[in-house]
Amino acid sequence: MEIYRGAAERLVEIYDFDWKENERMKEACICSVEAMIANGLDSVIVFTFALLAGIFIEMLIFFVTFGMLRFYAGGAHAKNYVRCVLMYICVVCISIFITRRCIVAADIYTIIICLLSIIFSGIINYKYAARQKNLGKRGGSYRRCAFAIYLFISVFIFVSCLVYIFLNMVFFQKIVLIQAFALVAQSIALFLDREACTNE
Structure with a gap:
């Protein structure tokens, strides 16, 4: 602008x-x-x-999860800053709405969402993370960082899910669901930017 x-x-x-x-x-x-x-x-x-x-904690969790992985993995960008902000707010609000619906529903929904998000994110990031042509020699180190962050987030989601299930701590359910949706959002952004990636 x-x-x-x-x-x-x-x-x-x-x-x-x-x-x-x-x-x-x-x-x-x-x-x-x-x-x-x-x-x-x-x-x-x-x-x-x-x-x-009144969604500051959820926004912060989403922001950190999404931002850490996106920084190294890459992904599509909105055409201008206004669209970027509006799209980000909409995605987070939808994620929070679904999260709150899942919290009052059966535990199995939480487990399914977490597993699917980890699998989907793993496939997309393995195939497209940090493979943009403009990265050049930095691509290899960026890919390693992106994969390490993905593994850290996935393990954290898995452990938090176990804590929630066995200790019945609803706060951990909220954390894992928000992080799961952040993984999905980052993976979709990366998939949309796949044309900028190399075929190596």
Whole structure:
């Protein structure tokens, strides 16, 4: 958006540096600052909405799970920041709605959702994670990080599910369901970006 671009340009100009001989570096700095402003503002909007809607904990769990894996694995992006925020809020709200419906339903739904999400996410991430053509040599290390994060999240979901089942702690049921939906959302975003991936 132009407002982000303008703010980034002003911030970069403040830095005392001879940009005339380094136009490419200046453009790279502007793009980096613009991304930081946009992502920061997006996060503020999302978490402000979460606080007002009383879903801050659920939003935080979803955000951390989704963000950690997406950072290394990659995935499709919305065409602009407004769509990104709206889509993210909608996905989280749908996940929370289904989670709360499952909490008052049978335990078997929780187990099925968790298992299916882990299997689906594992297949998609194994096939497409960090295989984008623009990653180059970094792809291998990004893939290892993405797979390690996926394994950590999957084990955490599995252990939390056992804690919920055997100790009947509803809070853990909420955690595993939100994380399961975050895995699914990340996997769908990655699948939608499959055309940008290599066939290696």
